[in-house]
Structure formats: C-alpha cells, structure tokens
Amino acid sequence: MESPLKIHNTLTGKSEVFTPINHPYVGLYLCGPTVYGYPHLGHSRGPVIFDVIIRYLIHLGYKVRFVRNITDVGHLLNDADDGEDKIAKKAKLEKLEPMEIAQHFTEAYHEEINKLNVIKPSIEPRASGHIIEQIEMISKIIELGYAYVANGSVYFDVIKYAQKYNYGELSGRVIEDLIAGAGQARRELEGQYEKKNPNDFALWKKASEEHIMQWNSPWSMGFPGWHIECSAMSAKYLGKTFDIHGGGMDLLFPHHESEIAQSTVCHNINPANYWIHHNMVTLNGQKMAKSLNNGILLSELFSGNHHLLEKAYSPITLKFFILQAHYRSTLDFSNDALKASEKGLQRLFNSLELLNKLKISEKSDFDITELKNKIYDALNDDFNTPIAISYIFEAVNIINKINDGYATIDKEELSKLKNLMNTMIFDVLGLKNEQLTNTKQYIDPLIKILLELRNEAKKNKDYKKSDEIRDKLLKAGFEIKDGKDETTYSIIKE
RNA sequence: GGUCCUGUGGCCGAGGGGUUAGGCAAGGCUCUGCAAAAGCUUCUACAGCGGUUCAAAUCCGCUCGGGACCUCCA
Structure with missing residues (x-):
C-alpha cells in the first residue's frame, strides 16, 4: 500500500512521518499578509502551497482547522527614520484612517487570493482585534523574567532566554553568530538604544505622539511587537501546542524563531510540532x-x-x-x-x-x-x-x-x-477549468451549427468555405479538431 | 562580515551513487482535403576543476555564478 505522509520539518531539518496530536484533528497556522500594500506574486505562493497541503490532509480524512492571520498593526517602516507604523505612514500620506487603509488592502488581498480557488481559513484573526491577548502574553513574559520595560517599551531578553533555552533551534543559528554579525549590517532603528542587547526584540512599542494606531497598555500607549501577535492568536485558536505552523522562508528568522521563544517562555513548549517553510519566488x-x-x-x-x-x-x-x-x-x-x-x-x-x-x-x-x-x-x-x-x-x-x-x-x-x-x-490540487462554463451552454449549440455547415461544405469539397469557417472560429477563440467520427472544438484563451 | 541554500538539456522544473521525470519549445513520422488536435519518435543535461568509488549529475573539497536570512518582507 501507500507510504505514510511525511513532512519536511524545518525544526529538525528532516522529513518526518506526520502524526497529529489529536487524531483526526489537525491545527494549522499560516502567517498571513501585512496589509499595507496590494498583493504581489510573492504573496500567492504560500496560500497556493498550503491550500494543497490542507486539501490533501482533508482528503486523507483529517479535520483541519486552518488559521491565517491578518497583520494590521505594528510593522515599523524599515526604510524610514521615524519608526512609524507602516500602516499609519500610508494613512497620513493619503489622509485616511489607518483602519480604512488596512481594510482596503485586506479586501484587495482577499479578492486576488480567492481567485486562486483556495480554501478559506477557518478563522482569520486580525492582530488589531487581539491586543488584549497580546498584552496578557507580554505581561506573563515580564513576570517570568524574560522581558524588560524600557521607556514604555517592552523587549524580549534574548540573551537570558538563550541561557536556559535554545534560541536558534529553528533557524539553525547560534547566538554567538548573531552577536558577531550584529555590528556589520545592523540597521539603525528607533529604540535600539533602549535594548540591553541588539538581538532583543520588541514585544510592545511605545507610540510617538503622531503615531495614530495605538492602544493602552500597562507600559504605555503603544502597539504590539511584530512576533507576539502570531503567538497570541495561534495559542488562542489552536492551543498552546498544535500540529503545523507555516510561512515563507523569509519568516524563519527572526519571526518564527521569536514566536518559539515567546511561546516557550509562556507555555513551556514549542508551539508547533511541524514547521513548514516555502521558498521565495x-x-x-x-x-x-x-x-x-x-x-x-x-x-x-x-x-x-x-x-x-x-x-x-x-x-x-x-x-x-x-x-x-x-x-x-x-x-x-x-x-x-x-x-x-x-x-x-x-x-x-x-x-x-x-x-x-x-x-x-x-x-x-x-x-x-x-x-x-x-x-x-x-x-x-x-x-x-x-x-x-x-x-x-x-x-x-x-x-x-x-x-x-x-x-x-x-x-x-x-x-x-x-x-x-x-x-x-x-x-x-484545487484546479478548475476556467473555460467559460456558464456561457458555454449557450455557445455550444451555436458552434455546433457552424460545425454542421462546415462539414456540409467539406462534403461538397468546398474547402474554401470550410476553411473560412474554421479560420473565423479560431479567430473568435474556438479551436476546431477534426476527429475520425466527429468534429469537436475547444475554447482557447486569447 | 556571519549563517545557510542553490547552479540540470532552447525555457521552466523533478530526481539525487548504476534504471525514461514531467510540462513547454524544436525536428521527423502517422492520421487529415489541408491544418489543428492527438499518437509515435528524435535531439539539446546535470557550472568548472580535483578527489572518494567497480560506478558520480548525485558524496567530499576548491573555484566561479545565483539566491535567502542576519530586527519587522510571503
């Protein structure tokens, strides 16, 4: 009979037989888009790959809960000096409410991605709708001593974490290399001076005066760090530990590595058993x-x-x-x-x-x-x-x-x-025939009539006529195929 | 600078010590009034240089090329 399903697990670097925690249920979390721009080619690969993964799991009899988030807060502009929220930056440029922008691009994302005939998420949580969960998680990390407050912002203490746990287990990095490589390519980001160590990452950022997207928290009016949303939302909807966590390879470090660190501190366990990363385009x-x-x-x-x-x-x-x-x-x-x-x-x-x-x-x-x-x-x-x-x-x-x-x-x-x-x-595979199936039922009899006329002409050896019909049909997008018994056609594109 | 991935025929892309990947394109043949479609068939490969081995595209080393990540990119 067939072989068992094996999945290449980034965590171990090996292909492993897939065994869900709670058969036949499978929890799957996929990192979704940051909605500050229109979806491009690169955005399509994850949804397509994971669509087939999910479809195949369902086909094998698993019951899949598929969670894909929308990140509508917290991304700092990497090419700007001011450390504004990416969405807020756009908002000011276009004089719109930040949520209006997020909504606009969320809809654009849905519109384009849904054309790919992909199964929609069971739950599609927004980061902005889970501020409370994120604050709770940050508080717990502070309580346990793995984060510190500096000037209203909260940072995860990577060095302290690395003393007890393995920071880098997913991406295969060693903390010493990270420190060594830090000086060379380190970008000048706001708040860098607040960190004990350059490798520390933000759990909560204090918002500047003009920063529009902000929420109250025990530490400041501000917004959550990038990685904490996925940890908070995956735990909320899939549990402290679940089966599959996916995303692009570019998210491997630091995003997923940091997710593991946060979850490990809070729940004392790696959030996902299988980590799947797709490559870039x-x-x-x-x-x-x-x-x-x-x-x-x-x-x-x-x-x-x-x-x-x-x-x-x-x-x-x-x-x-x-x-x-x-x-x-x-x-x-x-x-x-x-x-x-x-x-x-x-x-x-x-x-x-x-x-x-x-x-x-x-x-x-x-x-x-x-x-x-x-x-x-x-x-x-x-x-x-x-x-x-x-x-x-x-x-x-x-x-x-x-x-x-x-x-x-x-x-x-x-x-x-x-x-x-x-x-x-x-x-x-979730493919579908895009030929105009709706209109085909109306077109079909018409084409058949033309084909009859053409066959009549052929019978009379009026090839000029028959070829004319064929050529005109081809021009109109219908390809004629003369078989042994009957003539068929297909609708060709463009 | 650090860590890692990768280099396959005209194009895209699997595979990964000995056996046809596949798609597209090109040539030939069959079918056809002629085409198209389809079938059969042919041709172009494993970046370069060494090494391990009975055997290397596949393992190892070096060189050259491409790419990713190294604090906010899917």
Missing part, C-alpha cells in the same frame, strides 16, 4: 524588489498590465505553475515558463473532457492502481506536487491514446481513472 532569475522595479502585483498578472508581461495569465495558470515546482525550491517566473504551464494546463483539461467520452473495452492496457499509488507516494513525500503532476500527465497520455483508438481500457479501470483524475485535479 524570483522573476527572470532575479529576486523581486522595489529597487529593481520588477515587482508584479497579482492584479497585474491577471490583467497582463505590466511592462514585463507579454500577456495576461489566469489565476489557475498561476496556481498550476506554482504547483509544478516543489515548495521548498525557489521558483522563477518568466513569460515562457508561464506560457508553458498555460499550455500544459489546457492539455490537461482537454483530456479531462475526453475522459467522459471514452469507449469501454473488454480488456485494459493500463493498471490505474499502480499509477494511483505513484501519485499518492509523491504527495506523501513532503507534498511533491511536481512529481504528482508528472504522473497526472501520464494519465493524460493514457486518455488521449484510448480516445485515438491506440489502446483500450475496461470498465473497472476506466472508473478508477475517472475517480483518480477528478480527485487529484479538483479535490487535492
């Missing part, structure tokens, strides 16, 4: 950066409205493209790569349509169970979607062969094949 081999002017927003990708894009790419094309690479590798975007995925996806869905029309024979040339096992083995091996997809294309080949009469399949295997394809493509 690059664009034409280069990293996406504002300075390179190559950042592409999701809305730009979907509309094709960007100077680096030759055309628009659909959300499902993006999803499929992301899944054709393993989540722990960097992924390079380019027009050629996206077009390749688009073509492949189209071939996949074409075969899926044929699947429902295949003729049943007495004997079968294929063993679908073997194929099925290979796909499950791939997914069980740390969610290896590219391998799984390569076997799905093997199935595409099988379907086309049968359709063309080069091979046969019996009733039982065909039923297995249908089941397998539908399960994998729709339930697990």
Whole structure:
C-alpha cells in the first residue's frame, strides 16, 4: 500500500512521518499578509502551497482547522527614520484612517487570493482585534523574567532566554553568530538604544505622539511587537501546542524563531510540532524588489498590465505553475515558463473532457492502481506536487491514446481513472477549468451549427468555405479538431 | 562580515551513487482535403576543476555564478 505522509520539518531539518496530536484533528497556522500594500506574486505562493497541503490532509480524512492571520498593526517602516507604523505612514500620506487603509488592502488581498480557488481559513484573526491577548502574553513574559520595560517599551531578553533555552533551534543559528554579525549590517532603528542587547526584540512599542494606531497598555500607549501577535492568536485558536505552523522562508528568522521563544517562555513548549517553510519566488532569475522595479502585483498578472508581461495569465495558470515546482525550491517566473504551464494546463483539461467520452473495452492496457499509488507516494513525500503532476500527465497520455483508438481500457479501470483524475485535479490540487462554463451552454449549440455547415461544405469539397469557417472560429477563440467520427472544438484563451 | 541554500538539456522544473521525470519549445513520422488536435519518435543535461568509488549529475573539497536570512518582507 501507500507510504505514510511525511513532512519536511524545518525544526529538525528532516522529513518526518506526520502524526497529529489529536487524531483526526489537525491545527494549522499560516502567517498571513501585512496589509499595507496590494498583493504581489510573492504573496500567492504560500496560500497556493498550503491550500494543497490542507486539501490533501482533508482528503486523507483529517479535520483541519486552518488559521491565517491578518497583520494590521505594528510593522515599523524599515526604510524610514521615524519608526512609524507602516500602516499609519500610508494613512497620513493619503489622509485616511489607518483602519480604512488596512481594510482596503485586506479586501484587495482577499479578492486576488480567492481567485486562486483556495480554501478559506477557518478563522482569520486580525492582530488589531487581539491586543488584549497580546498584552496578557507580554505581561506573563515580564513576570517570568524574560522581558524588560524600557521607556514604555517592552523587549524580549534574548540573551537570558538563550541561557536556559535554545534560541536558534529553528533557524539553525547560534547566538554567538548573531552577536558577531550584529555590528556589520545592523540597521539603525528607533529604540535600539533602549535594548540591553541588539538581538532583543520588541514585544510592545511605545507610540510617538503622531503615531495614530495605538492602544493602552500597562507600559504605555503603544502597539504590539511584530512576533507576539502570531503567538497570541495561534495559542488562542489552536492551543498552546498544535500540529503545523507555516510561512515563507523569509519568516524563519527572526519571526518564527521569536514566536518559539515567546511561546516557550509562556507555555513551556514549542508551539508547533511541524514547521513548514516555502521558498521565495524570483522573476527572470532575479529576486523581486522595489529597487529593481520588477515587482508584479497579482492584479497585474491577471490583467497582463505590466511592462514585463507579454500577456495576461489566469489565476489557475498561476496556481498550476506554482504547483509544478516543489515548495521548498525557489521558483522563477518568466513569460515562457508561464506560457508553458498555460499550455500544459489546457492539455490537461482537454483530456479531462475526453475522459467522459471514452469507449469501454473488454480488456485494459493500463493498471490505474499502480499509477494511483505513484501519485499518492509523491504527495506523501513532503507534498511533491511536481512529481504528482508528472504522473497526472501520464494519465493524460493514457486518455488521449484510448480516445485515438491506440489502446483500450475496461470498465473497472476506466472508473478508477475517472475517480483518480477528478480527485487529484479538483479535490487535492484545487484546479478548475476556467473555460467559460456558464456561457458555454449557450455557445455550444451555436458552434455546433457552424460545425454542421462546415462539414456540409467539406462534403461538397468546398474547402474554401470550410476553411473560412474554421479560420473565423479560431479567430473568435474556438479551436476546431477534426476527429475520425466527429468534429469537436475547444475554447482557447486569447 | 556571519549563517545557510542553490547552479540540470532552447525555457521552466523533478530526481539525487548504476534504471525514461514531467510540462513547454524544436525536428521527423502517422492520421487529415489541408491544418489543428492527438499518437509515435528524435535531439539539446546535470557550472568548472580535483578527489572518494567497480560506478558520480548525485558524496567530499576548491573555484566561479545565483539566491535567502542576519530586527519587522510571503
């Protein structure tokens, strides 16, 4: 039978058999967006990868509670001198309420991400709605002696923590290296002088006068530090320790490392058993950066409205493209790569349509169970979607062969094949056919009429007429395929 | 400066001591009135230099290139 599900755990650096704390329930926390800008290509990878992870867990029979937060407070501007909240900074520029900005970008995030046909979080908590929980947690850390108050701000004492616990267990860093590397690249941030040690991180920041987003606390009017929100919210909704914590590799340090430290102090346990980190995306081999002017927003990708894009790419094309690479590798975007995925996806869905029309024979040339096992083995091996997809294309080949009469399949295997394809493509990978299914029912009879006219012309050897019909249909986005018995068509994009 | 990842054929990307990844592109053939689609088939690989081994794209070392993180980026 199939292998057990193994997950590459960043915490141990190894692939481990997945065993939930409380079978069949699985608690999963994914670090969500900081809502101070429109979602870009990089924002899509986490939701897509974790969508398949969640879908697969559900498919395996687990009951998943999926928590993905919205960070709408607390991010300091790293390129500004004043240490303002990122959201507040935008707010002043545009003279809007900070929450108005947060709301705007939260909605933009939802709008674009939902196009990817991803399962929505069971709970989507906002940092601003959990100030009390964060204050409570900070108080406890102070009480236990691992944080100190300085000028109204509260900092986590990393050195003290490292004496008893292992600060760096997740990212593989050693505290001495952190101290050694501190001088060179250390950025001048506000409040640095308040810290006992440069590696200490803020749990609570006192707000300056003009800082708009602020809350009362035992220490000052201010706002919570970056890492504490996830610790507080994950504990609230998933418990002190839960199964899976995910995010981008860029969050590994310091964000997740600090989450572990905070939770370890408060609850005396690492918050998550399995830490999953997906890799970053690059664009034409280069990293996406504002300075390179190559950042592409999701809305730009979907509309094709960007100077680096030759055309628009659909959300499902993006999803499929992301899944054709393993989540722990960097992924390079380019027009050629996206077009390749688009073509492949189209071939996949074409075969899926044929699947429902295949003729049943007495004997079968294929063993679908073997194929099925290979796909499950791939997914069980740390969610290896590219391998799984390569076997799905093997199935595409099988379907086309049968359709063309080069091979046969019996009733039982065909039923297995249908089941397998539908399960994998729709339930697990969460793909969907973006061809205009709603309008197709109206268009279909019209196209059929044209095809009849064309076949009549062909019968009369009026090829000029028949080709004219074909060419015009192609121009209108309908590709004609002359089969042995009947003529079919598919709707092509662009 | 520190820690770590990575370099695969025209493009993207799996794999990871001996056995076809896959998608896209290109060439040939079959089918076709011609195309398209589909099938069959061919060609371009494991950055460079050493080492370990019966055997290295895979392990080790060095060199060169790309990237991530090192206090607020998904």
